[in-house]
Amino acid sequence: METAAGTPRWAGVPRRIRVVVVAAAGVLAYGGIVHLGDLVGLRPGGPDASSTPGWLLLYFTSLTVLDPLAALLLALRRLEGLFLGCAILVTDAAANGYANYVLDGTAGVTPGRVGQAVITALAVALLLATPAVAPWLRRPGGLWN
Template sequence: MGDGRRMPAPRRVRLVVAAYLLVFAYGTVVHVLHLLTGGPRPYPSLPAWLALYFTSLTVLDPLAAVLLWRRRTAGLVLGCAVLVTDAAANAYANYALDPAPGVTPGRVGQAIITLLALALVGAAPWLAPWLRSDRPPSPPRS
């Protein structure tokens, strides 16, 4: 369509986007609770840079959710970036910094985040055509 309107997304696309809206909403709640219960240093055992990253997810998770909800490609890109970096940050925290042997709740959580990241990155080419471009439309050529 040349008038700027988009076709409605298929049900499968809407379900995948809805699932990731829930993922980012859950992440928002977790990080907000960490801030509310942890005081000025919600992650005291982590290096400052890593604690700052986890704190930034309080803003990045809901931003990705809102942009995805609005069917913006920026939401898909941000969502992929957030999940991939969150998986990497959790891997560092749970494997490099945590001396506990074997399976821990943090390592299970890290595995889940990694699977979610891989799934969204894998689905991105399939989802992207159903999202609105973040660029303004180019003027018609004469």
């Protein structure tokens, strides 16, 4: 993919930065698929609409759009994608924590709690990588610059 100026979008960006961005975009794209599966009822163990608060269902539903949007913005080398990705992962970890520790009365380790721990680890990893990645992404301006 090239920019309007004809140079490859990722020219000059160190490999380690590209790896982090591709991994983050992949995680976010996967998250969008998972949340879409929850929305259409294809994933067993997804949020139960009868016992999950409406605000939480609305949040998880919004991730069907926000996750892929952040992944796309990252693929376009946009700073907004990095910040949106961080916000999504942090709030998703918190929302899943609420769902798995407050709403779910099951004792011990559950698949939902393992998933919440993974999301939390991914959120921390992206937050820690942000200072190194951000300088290599394009600042807000025109969408395609």
